[in-house]
Amino acid sequence: MPPERDGIRESLRERTPVGATATTRHRVPRLDMPRPPRRRYLPEWDPEAFGRLSEKIARFLGTGRFIVWMTVVIILWVVWNVFAPAALRFDNYPFIFLTLMLSLQASYAAPLILLAQNRQDDRDRVNLEQDRKQNERSIADTEYLTREIAALRTGLGEVATRDWIRSELQDLVKEMEERSRPDGHRRHAVFPAERSERSPGRDAEDR
Structure with a gap:
């Protein structure tokens, strides 16, 4: 056996501990297996659900109902802390707690309104596209x-109509009759009714 192979086997034996099995050996991450999920310390939320909630809040803040309710709450707050007994007042003048709440x-309200506006801008951009x-x-x-209508009009202009074919045949028959009779006496027309009803301008249009 070549000495190079003996050296490789000896080195592998030295690295592998005695009695080591497949479960105790160091596991190399496999590329065909998904990586286990990492532990996250930050809270997770659904961006779509949070966006819908922000739109609802922004719509409510932009209504007259919100202004009326906020005005009523502020008036009750001020009246209670001015005329109520001193032991029951929770925010004396100059109403620092009320200012903090507002x-x-x-x-x-400002970030929620901006988020709702951004979502509306995204929808408008998609609708415009x-x-x-x-x-x-x-x-x-x-x-x-x-183009199709123009092609049809061009094709219809080249189609021979029934009246135009009848007039051409009648002219051809008349010419043949004149050539066959040297005395110049003409016979009756082959299509007298149709010929009398037709106008010379209509033959030109049919052609």
Whole structure:
């Protein structure tokens, strides 16, 4: 046996501990297996559900009902802390707690309104893109129909109508009769009724 192989086997024996099995050996991550999920320390939430909630809150903040309720709450707050017994007052003048609550409400309302506006802008952008594609398809369909109508009109202009064929046949028969009779006496027309009803201008249009 070559000495190189003996050296490789000896090195592997030294690295592998005695009595080691497949479960006790160091496991190498396999590429065909999904990686186990990592532990997350931050709270998780559904962005779509949070966006819908922010839109509902933003819609409510932009209604007259919210203004009326907020005005009633502020009036009751001020009246209670001014005329109620001193032991029952929880926010004396200058109403610092009320100011803090209003600031907190405004600090939350502004980001929620911005989030709702961003979602509305995204929807408007998608709708505009769909409208643009729909307009392009409509223009393409209109151009195609215009070309087809023009081709049909061109084809119909070259089609021989029944009246035009009848007039041509009548002229041909008349010419043959004149050539067959040298005395110039003409026979009766082959299509007298149709010929009398037709006008010379209509034959030109049929041609």
